[in-house]
Amino acid sequence: MTLARQLFNWRMFWMLLACLVVFGGIFGFKFFGLHMMNRAMDNMSLPPATVTATRVQQQRWQARLNAVGSLRAVNGVDVTTQAQGKVKAIYFESGQPVDKGALLVELIAEPETAQIEVLEAERRLAEREFRRISELYKKGVATLRELDEAQSNIDQVLASLLVQRATIEERSITAPFSGRLGIRRVDLGQNVAPGDAVVSLQQLHPIFVDFSLSEQDFSRVEEGQGIELSAPAVPSQTFEGRITAIDPAIDPRNRTFLLQATLENPEGRLRPGMFADVAVKVEKFRTVLVVPRTAISYAPYGNSVFIIRKQQGKPEPKAPQKPILGRAPPPQTDLVAIKRFVKTGEVRGDMIEITEGVQAGEQVATSGLLKLRNEGGVIINNDNPPPEQLAPKPGNS
Known part of the structure; x- marks a missing residue:
């Protein structure tokens, strides 16, 4: 009985030892494979992002006071009857x-x-x-x-x-x-x-635009001052006019005052009741730094741009990478994107003013921002750049 028990114990020992060797080898192989894969991933460089880019421009903009206005006919009535x-x-x-x-x-x-x-x-x-x-x-x-x-x-x-x-x-x-x-x-x-309307009659040329400005700007405007008007209903054209009347009273409810400007409208493209953006031209120019609006990455914690420049202290070139899993190695580039927070100002057309964070001549990415990461490689392809116009006029408008 004792001999049989000993044989059983030796058999159990060798069986457990064999299982330990088999499972240990399996787990060891898996661990070694994961380790080698992680090393390969760590050493593999991410492919650079392809973007469009432009230089920060320095321009002279005329100071403007922006407002929202409503167009009104010089004369406009419902023609009615006086008799029955x-x-x-x-x-x-x-x-x-x-x-x-x-x-x-x-x-x-x-x-x-x-x-x-x-x-x-x-x-x-x-x-x-x-x-x-x-x-x-x-x-x-x-x-x-x-x-x-x-x-x-x-x-x-x-x-x-x-x-x-x-x-x-x-x-x-x-x-x-x-x-x-x-x-x-x-x-x-x-x-x-009597009093029934027969037809509406509107005098379209010239035409008025009524708008309001803050009381802080009362001393900056005067009759005869030029304005520039754009209407969403007429997106392909801007209109020039002159301030012809200024209300002498300030509205105590919102601390604004009313102005009226007159514009030429020979073709009748502007119609009474249209919504319009009005910019009063103040006789003062200022130098601004501008970039396309597409270059700004908006976020709740602050707006930013990606500055594109060459790598600082570029390392020695590595040996050509071998294809991984049948894929071609990523292209090499010496350009990187640096994320930088900026403060923005006035917007005109496709351009936006940068008041802080960039310098004239710096290169910024203007498209493909979602693909960029800080200090990541980039490739510039300007075959189809975004528009850069202060007064865009779409061709299909």
């Missing part, structure tokens, strides 16, 4: 330009015209009666009172004729000024009442 009646004729088409005094709509006026004939007959009778009384007065038969009453009858009839003719004129609706008509709001045979 049915529409007899319409002499305009929706959207057409018209001159001052042009006949737009005519209402039925037959009863009023007939009343004119009645009053004309009364006038002729009153005039004959006045001539008869005059002859009798000269002969001493009629009194002066009778002569005055005859003259009064003529005056009353003439006044009635003037009132009746004015009533008939009210049934002819004309344009109060030259401009462009809107959409017709009446139809033939429609019964209209």
